[in-house]
Amino acid sequence: MRKYAGKSKFQRFLAGKGFYAALGVCLLGAGVAAWVSIDRTMNSLDQMGYSSSEPSSFTEPAGEEPAGASEPDIPKDSSQQESSQPSEPSDVQQSSSTEQTNASANSEQQTASTKLPTAAYVYPVNGEIFASYSGDKLVYNKTMGDWRTHNGIDLKAEQGTNILAVSAGTVTRVYDDALWGKVVEIDHGDNILSLYCGLDQVLVQEGDQVKMEQAIATLGVAPAEVSLESHLHFAMKQDGKWVDPSVIVEKKEQ
Numbered sequence: 177m178r179k180y181a182g183k184s185k186f187q188r189f190l191a192g193k194g195f196y197a198a199l200g201v202c203l204l205g206a207g208v209a210a211w212v213s214i215d216r217t218m219n220s221l222d223q224m225g226y227s228s229s230e231p232s233s234f235t236e237p238a239g240e241e242p243a244g245a246s247e248p249d250i251p252k253d254s255s256q257q258e259s260s261q262p263s264e265p266s267d268v269q270q271s272s273s274t275e276q277t278n279a280s281a282n283s284e285q286q287t288a289s290t291k292l293p294t295a296a297y298v299y300p301v302n303g304e305i306f307a308s309y310s311g312d313k314l315v316y317n318k319t320m321g322d323w324r325t326h327n328g329i330d331l332k333a334e335q336g337t338n339i340l341a342v343s344a345g346t347v348t349r350v351y352d353d354a355l356w357g358k359v360v361e362i363d364h365g366d367n368i369l370s371l372y373c374g375l376d377q378v379l380v381q382e383g384d385q386v387k388m389e390q391a392i393a394t395l396g397v398a399p400a401e402v403s404l405e406s407h408l409h410f411a412m413k414q415d416g417k418w419v420d421p422s423v424i425v426e427k428k429e430q
Contacts, residue, residue: 291414293366297343297425298389300372301408303332309420319403327418328373328411335376335406338391342370342410342425347384347392355400356409360392367416368424373409374398 307315307330314323345364353359356373360380363369376396386392398409412421 291366292427293364293368293424295343295364295366296388297364297427298340299331299425300340300342300370300410301331301333301337301395303407305329305331305422306407307404309418309422311420317400319399319401328371328409329421330401330404330407330409333395333406333408335395335397337395337408339372339375339393339395339408340389341386341392342421343388345370345386347380347382347386350378350380350382356398357396358393362386362392367414369413370421371411371413373411374401374407 307326309329310326312325315326316323317326339360341362343364345362347360348363348369349359349361351359351361353373358373358375358378360372360375360378361369362372372393374395374397375393377394378392379394380386380392395406395408397406401407401409410421412419412424414424
């Protein structure tokens with residue numbers, strides 16, 4: 177009893193079991209205060225549109241779609257739109273493709289072939305053809321020392337020989353060329369031009385009307401073929417493309 181002498185009842189209570197009771201009350205008060213604080217925070221979040229039980233998600237503004245979500249309104253071909261329709265057998269498709277290829281090839285051959293003119297034509301000199309038109313085939317040029325196409329024919333003739341117009345027409349050009357020397361060009365209509373290369377004395381002017389077998393020049397030398405024996409390099413164009421002059425002159429069927 178002496179142990180508690182001089183102390184108040186409250187102090188004696190704390191010194192005994194009352195200490196633990198006071199500690200429990202303090203812990204309980206702290207827990208209640210924490211719960212009230214959390215509850216107020218949750219209410220505030222609910223009012224701002226957030227939910228504590230579900231994850232938040234971002235949605236696009238009404239009436240809009242995410243960028244790249246939709247494709248442009250481009251019409252699709254019928255093969256995609258009507259994929260449910262049965263396709264043709266492979267052998268039928270191959271047959272159709274082959275027919276189209278053959279038709280295209282025939283069309284190209286007809287376009288590339290020379291159209292025979294209705295007017296009469298003659299050779300510009302009475303000489304042997306010793307170098308023919310090569311078309312797309314490359315031939316060796318002795319003078320130039322290389323391989324190239326030969327877009328005309330070479331007719332044997334001596335220098336000074338009269339060169340004749342192969343048919344009636346209009347002289348469209350008279351000019352000097354670095355490779356072919358003096359050149360006369362005549363338009364015969366039907367989109368046909370004749371070119372006479374390697375001339376010496378030119379007897380016509382641009383704009384002149386000429387008749388078949390009229391002398392238009394005398395033969396000189398073509399620089400691009402000076403290594404060959406004396407000859408006239410004669411070329412023709414039809415529809416703006418080089419053609420074989422012998423086909424036009426002789427009206428050869430191709």
